[in-house]
Amino acid sequence: xxSTPLSPTPRSTVRRNAVRARTDRADLHAVLDAxxxxxxxxxxxxxxxxxxxxYGRDGETLYLHGSxxxxxxxxxxxxxxxCFTVTHVDGIVYSRSAFHHSMNHRSAVVQGTARxxxxxxxxxxxxxxxxxxxxxxxxxxxRQPDRKELAATAVLALDLTExxxxxxxxxxxxxxRDLADPQADWAGVLxxxxxxxxxxxxxxxxxxxxxxxRVSSRG
Amino acid sequence: xxSTPLSPTPRSTVRRNAVRARTDRADLHAVLDAxxxxxxxxxxxxxxxxxxxxYGRDGETLYLHGSxxxxxxxxxxxxxxxCFTVTHVDGIVYSRSAFHHSMNHRSAVVQGTARxxxxxxxxxxxxxxxxxxxxxxxxxxxRQPDRKELAATAVLALDLTExxxxxxxxxxxxxxRDLADPQADWAGVLxxxxxxxxxxxxxxxxxxxxxxxRVSSRG
Numbered sequence: 001x002x003s004t005p006l007s008p009t010p011r012s013t014v015r016r017n018a019v020r021a022r023t024d025r026a027d028l029h030a031v032l033d034a035x036x037x038x039x040x041x042x043x044x045x046x047x048x049x050x051x052x053x054x055y056g057r058d059g060e061t062l063y064l065h066g067s068x069x070x071x072x073x074x075x076x077x078x079x080x081x082x083c084f085t086v087t088h089v090d091g092i093v094y095s096r097s098a099f100h101h102s103m104n105h106r107s108a109v110v111q112g113t114a115r116x117x118x119x120x121x122x123x124x125x126x127x128x129x130x131x132x133x134x135x136x137x138x139x140x141x142x143r144q145p146d147r148k149e150l151a152a153t154a155v156l157a158l159d160l161t162e163x164x165x166x167x168x169x170x171x172x173x174x175x176x177r178d179l180a181d182p183q184a185d186w187a188g189v190l191x192x193x194x195x196x197x198x199x200x201x202x203x204x205x206x207x208x209x210x211x212x213x214r215v216s217s218r219g
Numbered sequence: 220x221x222s223t224p225l226s227p228t229p230r231s232t233v234r235r236n237a238v239r240a241r242t243d244r245a246d247l248h249a250v251l252d253a254x255x256x257x258x259x260x261x262x263x264x265x266x267x268x269x270x271x272x273x274y275g276r277d278g279e280t281l282y283l284h285g286s287x288x289x290x291x292x293x294x295x296x297x298x299x300x301x302c303f304t305v306t307h308v309d310g311i312v313y314s315r316s317a318f319h320h321s322m323n324h325r326s327a328v329v330q331g332t333a334r335x336x337x338x339x340x341x342x343x344x345x346x347x348x349x350x351x352x353x354x355x356x357x358x359x360x361x362r363q364p365d366r367k368e369l370a371a372t373a374v375l376a377l378d379l380t381e382x383x384x385x386x387x388x389x390x391x392x393x394x395x396r397d398l399a400d401p402q403a404d405w406a407g408v409l410x411x412x413x414x415x416x417x418x419x420x421x422x423x424x425x426x427x428x429x430x431x432x433r434v435s436s437r438g
Contacts, residue, residue, distance in 0.1 A: 036322065041267040041302070047300035048302045050260035085269040085271060087271040089256050094354055094421075103255065105271065111268070135313055138313060141403060141405070143317065171419070186428060192415060194411060197412060201405070202406035205405070
């Protein structure tokens with residue numbers, strides 16, 4: 001059970017626990033780019049909060065956004081330390097022992113002090129990056145924000161300087177003694193993946209409106 | 220763009236943003252039970268941390284676990300406030316405006332003070348709950364923890380007393396003015412779901428070992 005993401009330290013096993021800390025920037029970027037939502041943690045006066053948050057990456061900068069009225073965003077934008085974590089679960093690892101059950105996963109943990117973006121050009125750029133991450137092609141195919149919408153939106157920037165990546169892949173790590181245990185009737189990985197469904201057109205669209213390729217090709 | 224999970228406040232729209240705070244305990248339980256991983260946030264001396272964490276639910280108690288050597292777990296178990304968040308992304312909401320782009324999602328946010336479980340019976344029970352949540356049926360089909368493994372594992376309990384659920388479903392909320400915008404060529408939802416793949420047997424299993432129903436029926 002310590003083979004969970006919280007506890008990547010391998011024990012002496014037949015097949016070592018495959019959790020690895022990655023240091024390559026390409027690994028970090030890949031984990032972030034493959035995600036849609038991250039979890040933003042910050043220490044509020046009332047205690048820590050962890051909020052699901054959309055994001056987008058431009059080079060070594062993550063852009064986050066939310067309502068300019070949200071206390072959490074105001075706090076983060078005021079320059080308090082934050083942690084932003086993106087996790088993908090790739091499979092359940094069934095082991096011959098309860099202890100070595102685990103998850104195959106990829107996770108990125110970014111720590112730093114978020115910066116409230118105030119420069120109008122960078123705000124605009126950040127919003128484009130966020131929209132394009134969520135819905136590639138949408139920025140140029142939707143009405144862009146007006147002044148009122150801009151005022152309602154806080155954009156934060158977070159440097160990727162302090163970031164770590166962990167990846168676990170492969171079959172279970174097992175103790176030698178468990179290999180012939182008759183109680184353990186199976187071991188292996190049950191993979192898990194995320195798939196797109198059929199696009200569901202807005203009911204207010206004229207009938208027969210084609211689904212654009214930027215949406216349908218995502219599937 | 221404020222239609223993201225961070226900013227559920229609806230604006231005046233043709234179709235109101237469908238983010239709803241739910242108060243039903245059944246909604247809370249359903250969001251938690253459908254997840255595999257949550258994000259545990261706590262304020263460490265070095266700043267906030269957000270860690271992907273396995274969990275299991277028994278009634279109004281969440282059990283979390285990890286290495287007893289992890290500084291974060293020791294801190295959480297010492298009785299500091301934590302926040303534990305589980306999020307499902309159900310679809311990308313394409314709107315006629317960048318501002319109303321959003322995600323359909325379900326999220327549960329639990330706040331409280333985690334308790335380090337020290338009673339041997341409750342520890343054993345918590346580990347069974349955690350294992351069964353990750354891999355239903357595995358507790359009775361794998362070797363259960365020995366003394367050394369137990370010592371290496373910290374089990375935390377977190378009450379669901381202070382918990383909130385948010386759910387967004389349905390098509391985009393739109394401004395009246397955007398409905399006839401020729402630039403906005405499509406609007407709707409691209410659903411996203413998580414599916415199981417084919418079980419991958421451990422290479423150390425004897426050839427021809429059947430996949431037990433508790434694994435295959437999950438697909």
